[in-house]
């Protein structure tokens with residue numbers, strides 16, 4: 062069956078051409094997957110607002126824009142030199158991994174000495190050097206892929222790969238910077254894979270940004286595997302320009318006693334849709350999901366999360382908050398599934414949004430599906446303005462109303478900031494949130 | 501210090517203050533008593549500039565300035581301080597950040613330099629010790645998870661830190677046990693000086709054993725219907741308000 066959106070969709074014919082343009086450095090692991098994904102793509106359609114999960118987010122502008130896959134020839138590291146700030150979290154000592162338009166940049170990356178068997182850097186490189194490990198995990202969280210996931214699989218060129226073997230605690234964090242450069246009209250498809258084996262620990266801070274105000278499309282997939290007793294912190298900052306589109310997919314699978322702290326901050330972009338999917342596939346898992354979104358003008362941010370309590374005795378804690386101004390729109394879809402045998406599940410979900418204007422809007426939809434009987438699940442959503450009583454309390458102490466407002470916003474953002482353990486990063490995120498709000 | 505003339509104010513469309521007059525001079529402590537709902541908190545909020553309360557008539561002169569024309573933060577900078585009946589919790593803002601910001605705002609208004617971190621710390625430690633407050637409360641979020649007593653004590657800590665000219669204490673005694681009451685009173689008495697003034701709003705005489713007022717006023721249905729010395733509080737304690745209510749009816 063031919064689908065209307067698909068005919069608008071310009072990628073397919075470009076595939077062969079794109080492969081050619083990718084130079085010789087084309088990766089065989091991805092080739093097989095890419096072709097399979099393209100095959101599947103032809104059989105399914107892209108989501109429309111008629112799909113329940115996409116009711117509030119219309120992706121047709123992305124499809125109609127006719128973005129073409131980015132290639133390595135689109136930019137030059139030499140001209141980028143002046144523009145890039147690889148020291149993104151300035152003052153943070155970290156293994157720095159830099160990607161330009163989804164391609165690993167050896168020149169801008171700075172990966173320090175690593176413990177034995179640890180791998181940090183390019184997924185493509187890893188697939189050549191340690192193919193067995195990559196193959197064991199690559200794509201394993203992706204079942205029933207939607208069209209965007211297949212699209213990533215079809216056109217991805219590279220992405221962040223982090224592999225922490227059993228019992229290794231990675232002292233320095235990983236800082237992954239994804240920058241779009243000379244990306245007008247391009248589709249960038251980063252594919253990230255994080256593996257923390259049993260009893261290992263890793264902290265990863267990622268950042269997506271643009272070197273200029275061009276219209277492009279980022280379609281990313283991040284897979285995170287946390288084995289038994291692993292401890293993972295993963296923070297993603299979405300700071301791309303306000304012409305850009307983003308569909309971000311994050312899929313996680315956690316095993317017994319894993320500890321996860323996941324953060325996502327969306328501070329800009331024309332339209333961003335984040336699909337986050339966490340499978341708690343073990344007992345005694347503790348997983349925290351923190352989200353913060355700031356949108357102004359007519360921007361649109363959609364966070365759809367799905368926490369699957371597949372085993373008993375786990376704790377999930379999900380706190381998504383946002384601030385909307387002007388005519389900005391946000392969506393929060395929070396699905397929690399507690400399967401039949403997942404007794405003693407403790408699932409907490411909260412979505413709070415502050416609307417700073419009458420025309421800003423949030424559609425929030427919690428969706429709890431509980432099939433076990435001995436569980437504790439709480440969820441709540443609030444939408445409102447800044448607390449007037451609190452404002453008066455602060456102002457009555459001599460503090461100006463602007464300062465009082467920003468104090469309350471800061472207080473509001475604290476649920477997101479407080480769990481960030483590294484002070485340098487916390488400070489950076491704090492400043493970003495404020496700069497964005499005050500802009 | 502402050503002169504209130506024929507003050508009328510509305511809340512949510514209802515007239516609550518109906519022609520209130522009050523004169524408070526430097527060095528004085530005035531107690532305002534009255535049954536629940538008589539308008540005591542309304543008066544306190546109107547003086548502090550809460551926008552939820554609309555002044556419809558009258559004037560308030562504070563140290564020569566027309567108070568009603570000033571924004572709430574300007575009033576605070578001019579030296580008005582309200583200890584809230586229900587202090588607000590502000591999660592995410594620590595007591596020390598809050599107070600330092602407030603002190604610096606007030607200093608800026610007066611063209612004075614900011615308080616140094618060192619000076620601030622010494623000051624807050626001193627005042628907290630005076631109020632028997634745990635130092636931990638200083639670094640906690642403003643009023644968040646504080647007990648009723650801790651919140652009231654925190655109001656007095658703010659009073660001592662900001663050192664205003666006119667302190668308005670709205671039911672600072674409610675919900676306090678006798679030990680906490682003594683500590684809070686100690687704080688207020690420490691604040692008292694010939695240069696400042698205090699309005700103590702309460703509906704129990706108890707507090708006035710510790711903060712001895714120079715004048716006692718009875719506020720009823722939005723007006724001051726009787727004024728006297730500190731003995732009036734004892735009389736109210738003994739006889740309640742009913743005898744006054746009949747007086748008022750007769751007077752009308």
Ligand SMILES: Nc1ncnc2c1ncn2[C@@H]1O[C@H](COP(=O)(O)OP(=O)(O)O)[C@@H](O)[C@H]1O
Pocket residue numbers: 511512516534535536537538539540541542543552
């Ligand atoms: N924010 C408000 N909205 C509506 N009514 C109010 C509000 N605040 C006070 N009132 C009403 O005003 C009257 C006086 O209240 P208040 O000043 O709090 O009295 P008091 O402090 O003497 O107990 C009461 O009838 C109360 O219900």
Ligand SMILES: [Mg+2]
Pocket residue numbers: 540541542585670671
């Ligand atoms: Mg009251």
